[in-house]
Structure formats: C-alpha cells, structure tokens
Amino acid sequence: MCKHAQHFGYDKEGVIMNYAMALDYQNCINCKACETACKEENGVQLGVHKQRIWVGIVEGTIFGKPYVNLYPSQCNHCMNAPCVSVCPTNASYYAPGGIVKVDAHKCILCKGCMEACPYDARFIDDTTVAVDKCTFCDHRIEEYGTTACQATCPTKVRLFGDLNDENSDLVKLLKKEKFFFQKERSGTLPKLFYIVPKDEAYFRQSVSHDTKIYTWETFKSHFMAKSANTRSK
Ligand code: SF4
Ligand code: SF4
Ligand code: SF4
Numbered sequence: 229m230c231k232h233a234q235h236f237g238y239d240k241e242g243v244i245m246n247y248a249m250a251l252d253y254q255n256c257i258n259c260k261a262c263e264t265a266c267k268e269e270n271g272v273q274l275g276v277h278k279q280r281i282w283v284g285i286v287e288g289t290i291f292g293k294p295y296v297n298l299y300p301s302q303c304n305h306c307m308n309a310p311c312v313s314v315c316p317t318n319a320s321y322y323a324p325g326g327i328v329k330v331d332a333h334k335c336i337l338c339k340g341c342m343e344a345c346p347y348d349a350r351f352i353d354d355t356t357v358a359v360d361k362c363t364f365c366d367h368r369i370e371e372y373g374t375t376a377c378q379a380t381c382p383t384k385v386r387l388f389g390d391l392n393d394e395n396s397d398l399v400k401l402l403k404k405e406k407f408f409f410q411k412e413r414s415g416t417l418p419k420l421f422y423i424v425p426k427d428e429a430y431f432r433q434s435v436s437h438d439t440k441i442y443t444w445e446t447f448k449s450h451f452m453a454k455s456a457n458t459r460s461k
Contacts, residue, residue, distance in 0.1 A: 246391040247305065247325040247364050248419035249375075250401055254430050255383040256298040258283050262377035262386070269365060269376035273353045280349075280362040281377055288433065297433050300385055301410070302377070303328060303349040303362035304418030308454075311341035311350065319358070325390070326419070327366050332358035346414040364388065391419070403444040408435060417454060 266272060266281045284299035305328050312320045312328060319334035320341050330341075330350075335358035342350045342359060353360040365375040372379065378386040389398025406424040424441060425431045435441070442450070 244392055245325045246307075246419075247327055247369075248389065248391045248398060248421065249302075249364075249378075250387045250389075250398055250405075250407065250421040250423055251300055252385055252387075252423045253298065253300055253434075254423075254425035254427060256283060256300045256385050257383055258285070258298050259382060261380045261382060262300065265376040265380035266362075269368070270363065272360065273355050278351055278353065278360075280360065286433075290429075290433070295429075295433055297430065299410070299422075301347065301349075301420065303364075304347055304410075304416065304420045305362075305364060307417035307419065307451075309416060310344035310346075314340045314344040316340065323363075323366060325364070325366065325369070327364045328361075329363055329366070330359050330361060332356045332360075335359050346411050346416060347418070399444070402447070406441050406443055407447075408439050408441050412440060417451060 260283070262281050263279060263283075266279075267274065270280065272278060272280055281300070281302040284301055286297045286299065288295055305326060307326065309320070309322070309328050312322060315321075316338060317334045317336055319331045319336070321329060321331065323329040332353075337352065337358065339352075339359070342348075342352075350359050350361045352358070365377075368374075368376070374388045375386070378388050387398050387401055389396040391399065393399060401423070402421060407421040408424065409418050410420065410422065412418070422434075425434065
C-alpha cells in the first residue's frame with residue numbers, strides 16, 4: 229500500500245476522503261451536550277478529566293470591560309500528526325479518511341503521544357489501560373454521515389465532512405467563510421477549522437496579531453501542498 233493510501237480512505241467510487249470539521253465557535257454556549265453525547269456514543273470513561281472533547285474558556289478585559297471566549301475543541305486529526313510519528317508500537321495510526329486513531333491493544337502507555345500532542349487531546353482510559361482520544365465517530369459515519377457531537381449541539385457549532393468533496397456542506401461552508409487554526413505554528417497541519425466570527429469584537433478577542441486567516445483558496449494552496457509534501461516523504 230502506498231503512503232497516500234495509508235493516510236486517506238476511499239469511498240465507494242474510489243475517491244480519496246479526508247475528514248475534517250469546521251467550528252462556528254462563537255455559537256458555543258458551553259452547555260456541554262457534546263461532551264455528554266461523546267461519552268454516551270463512544271463509551272468514554274466517566275470523569276471530568278476523561279474527555280475526548282472539551283470547551284476551552286478564555287477570560288479577559290478590554291478597556292476594563294470583561295469578556296469570555298469559548299473554544300470548543302477535540303483532536304485535530306492532524307495531517308502531520310506527531311502522536312503517530314512518535315508512537316513506538318504503531319498503536320497510534322492514520323485510519324481511512326485521515327482519521328487519527330489508537331489501537332488500545334498495541335498501546336504500552338509510554339505516553340509519548342500525550343507529550344507530543346500540542347493540543348492535549350489525549351488521555352489515559354483506566355478501563356482499557358490505554359490512551360484514548362476522539363475518533364471522529366468513524367463507526368457511525370457511513371450510517372449517519374456525521375459525529376455524535378455535531379448531531380447533538382443545540383447551537384450547531386460543528387460541521388463534519390470531507391475536505392476532498394467539493395460538494396460537501398463542509399467545503400461549501402469553507403468556501404464562504406474565513407477561518408483559522410489553533411496553534412498552527414506547531415506544524416501538525418490540524419483539521420479543526422475555526423470560522424472567523426461575524427462579531428468584530430469577538431473576532432479580535434479570539435486571535436492574536438500573528439494568527440493567519442485563511443480562505444478556501446489560500447488554504448488549498450498552502451496546506452494541501454504541505455500535506456502532499458508530508459505524505460510523499
Ligand atoms: Fe458548545 Fe455545542 Fe458543545 Fe454545547 S454542545 S458546549 S454549544 S459545542
Ligand atoms: Fe495527534 Fe494531538 Fe493532532 Fe490529535 S491533535 S492528531 S492527538 S497531535
Ligand atoms: Fe467524541 Fe465523536 Fe465528537 Fe470525536 S467526533 S469528540 S469521538 S463525539
């Protein structure tokens with residue numbers, strides 16, 4: 229199997245898929261329905277620190293006026309994932325569709341992947357005695373076309389889809405909106421697309437001066453070329 233096929237799965241027509249998610253994060257109300265749905269759908273260990281999905285909270289003040297920004301997050305299913313390259317037993321791997329997964333049977337709990345992940349997206353499941361993380365709900369994609377967290381969110385924060393399908397709702401959204409990535413400098417080629425908020429004040433609070441803002445066209449030329457280079461190495 230070529231390296232390209234190892235990273236990306238094929239649909240029934242033989243087209244390569246590359247799953248990703250857009251987050252209209254300004255709509256998050258921190259209700260935690262996504263966290264509950266994820267635990268229920270995936271049998272994730274109970275406990276507040278055992279999460280495949282979470283909401284980051286940033287508080288601050290601008291000219292004495294307080295603000296709170298919410299950043300719903302999970303594994304970025306990075307295209308250049310350090311958690312995969314660092315794993316000594318291949319327990320962390322690229323599953324079809326570019327989904328980064330963990331084979332619990334191969335995990336020796338060395339924690340290398342947990343240290344390598346810039347997003348802190350992994351935790352130890354004490355019931356399987358292995359590292360666990362988001363799977364993009366790959367067991368339900370074929371039947372439902374989406375993830376439990378997207379299906380449950382009352383304010384429609386998430387949109388899951390295939391970056392390689394120009395007719396997917398995901399790509400249609402990314403062609404309409406501008407977006408950015410969290411910790412892009414880490415070089416992992418993440419696939420959580422944070423949609424630039426319409427609210428100018430919220431937008432300014434969300435990004436730092438060096439955050440790169442992308443359109444679909446600039447993303448395609450910059451990121452896709454980088455990911456092709458990564459895969460051909
Ligand atoms: Fe935020 Fe939606 Fe999760 Fe609620 S379900 S916490 S609104 S992302
Ligand atoms: Fe790996 Fe972390 Fe990237 Fe997920 S977010 S693929 S766990 S490096
Ligand atoms: Fe959990 Fe599935 Fe959402 Fe990942 S995609 S955070 S596994 S519900």
